[in-house]
Amino acid sequence: MRKLIQSFFSGLALVLLAGAACAQNPVSASQAEMQMSPEKLKERMAKHQAEMHDKLKITAAQESAWKSFIGIVSQSYAETKNDAKNVDNLTTPERMQNTLERMKEHQAQLQIKLDATKKFYVVLTLEQQKIFDESHRRMRQEMQERMAKQMQKKDGMMDKP
Numbered sequence: 001m002r003k004l005i006q007s008f009f010s011g012l013a014l015v016l017l018a019g020a021a022c023a024q025n026p027v028s029a030s031q032a033e034m035q036m037s038p039e040k041l042k043e044r045m046a047k048h049q050a051e052m053h054d055k056l057k058i059t060a061a062q063e064s065a066w067k068s069f070i071g072i073v074s075q076s077y078a079e080t081k082n083d084a085k086n087v088d089n090l091t092t093p094e095r096m097q098n099t100l101e102r103m104k105e106h107q108a109q110l111q112i113k114l115d116a117t118k119k120f121y122v123v124l125t126l127e128q129q130k131i132f133d134e135s136h137r138r139m140r141q142e143m144q145e146r147m148a149k150q151m152q153k154k155d156g157m158m159d160k161p
Contacts (some may be wrong), residue, residue: 045074052135056128069120073113 049070058066076106087095124132 049074052132055131055135056124062123063121065120070100072116 053066056066087098090098121129123133
């Protein structure tokens, strides 16, 4: 359980760092095209949820806990504020304030997800917990790799005259 919480906080740190970088640097048109549309994200999440349901082999007795968990996690994604402020027009203190506000929102959403995860996790068998942990460990590693590639790509773009 402690490792799961550490994984969440490691992921949170990465998300917050990426959010801070985004708030400080405007998104170019090519970067904006690479971002996933809300519909595509929703579709991807539904696919992932169905795969997890199958991998975990959720029993009839666990189904209500699963639905509650998915409902809370999905809702928290939907409630995440999509801040469309044009950071080009903000002063440095305003951008920093904006970043701080977004970080607080992310932290509140993560707390909601953590609470839902804890409630769901306890109804899983030890084998299901191992599958759940490994799946989320892989997701975290994939996210870290994607972010590292994006940062390298961005650094390469900044080095060009």
